[in-house]
Amino acid sequence: MSETVESVSALIIQKLLANPKVPRDIDGNCKIMDDLAFDSLAVMNFVMEVEDSMDVSVPLDKLADIRTINDLAACVVDLKNKG
């Protein structure tokens, strides 16, 4: 697998920017709920889009530990490597 936290983080940011409500200046350290004002349902729905792009399933219990975009990227990379 060639994905790195950086490449997955870049993909997540690209996906987020497709939503016009998301601030333009986000980076990997942005907190998904606090900085992007996503509610719990919006986070779960967004993660589903990332799952589809990366062909991986992120179990919901893992989401509890995810705060930032980089956290999500690291989780996806970890799951891909296990798979």
Place this chain on the structure above:
Amino acid sequence: MTSIFSKFDGIAGALGSLVEAGGRNPFSVVIEKPVSSTVGIIEGRETLLFGTNNYLGLSQSPRAIKAAQEAAATCGVGTTGSRIANGTQSLHRQLERRIADYFGRRDAMVFSTGYQANLGMISTLAGKDDYLILDADSHASIYDGSRLSPAQVIRFRHNDADDLYKRLKRLDGTPGAKLIVVEGIYSMTGNVPPIAEMVAVKRESGAYLLVDEAHSFGVMGAHGRGIAEQAGVEADVDFIVGTFSKSLGTVGGYCVSDHPELELVRLNCRPYMFTASLPPEVIAATMAALEDMAEHPELRTQLMDNAARLHAGFHGLGLNASKQVSPVIAVTLEEIGQAIVMWNRLLDLGVYVNLSLPPATPDSRPLLRCSVMATHTAEQIDKAIAIFKQAALDANALPAAA
């Protein structure tokens, strides 16, 4: 010192603006007195009830009322204990037998609420190395059950059997059992799943299937056994969970199954073990309501006719109402402000429905959620449609052409 309540600041603000915008707190409506199954006194006025989930009107069943009175007179008003200690009377076992027989299943567990039935079954069945595969639009009781379970929890796209398949494929080769959870009728939207397709995925992947028939029991299928009966797939459903608090008009939850291990679930299921059992009068009323339901299949025909009438009326007005006809009909609005004005106008004009706001709705838009009853008359439905028209005009929620 940090206030323990500071986490509620956001919701306090939201509630404040909700009350300011509409004049009422939509979450503290009081039905001062039920007049019949379809009419209640709210704010001193007779109000048409279109948001009670009382699909067959059996909350006011004379047979169930009489049964409750007799049970209270002979058995008392409470059990003061858990099902696995002193809280099982012969009535509880009788109800379990009758529910199991109604579904043609080996056994049934009766819980104190429908919420606890989902909480208990899901958290107990899915253990540490197992996987729970949930529809994305699942009810809170299903999500809460998944949080109480140590299993890994995976969501699939709402009513999408291909997505379910894809997510199960990703788990190929992983140890642990897989439990798929879907609902017969989704409570917020009235959406009905493609259950036959999901059963095919279940068979191919070797997963177990739990169907929550809370809103479809008494509503779908020739005998009212729900979506699995209607689609002819009952043999493929491992666990059916449901509630007495909708079609049967009482309170309590159940799970029916052919798996003999259900007996062992009783001894591992915390929401079953560590709560008081249902009081005798509720058990007796539930059995009586089940008899009503079995003897009056015409209630289901009437219910679906009524649902079709309200559904057609809403679409005739140009409202963005549910696509499928079911007794749950949701009107989706674009803005929360509009929904608040319209909901308040409906109540002013004499119709009670449920106001559902995001994130409790599937796609961040607000819903006016209606539930239809077999006991609604055509006049009541037509009156509700006319009031919806007026309220939608007042809220500026009708398309210009309508």
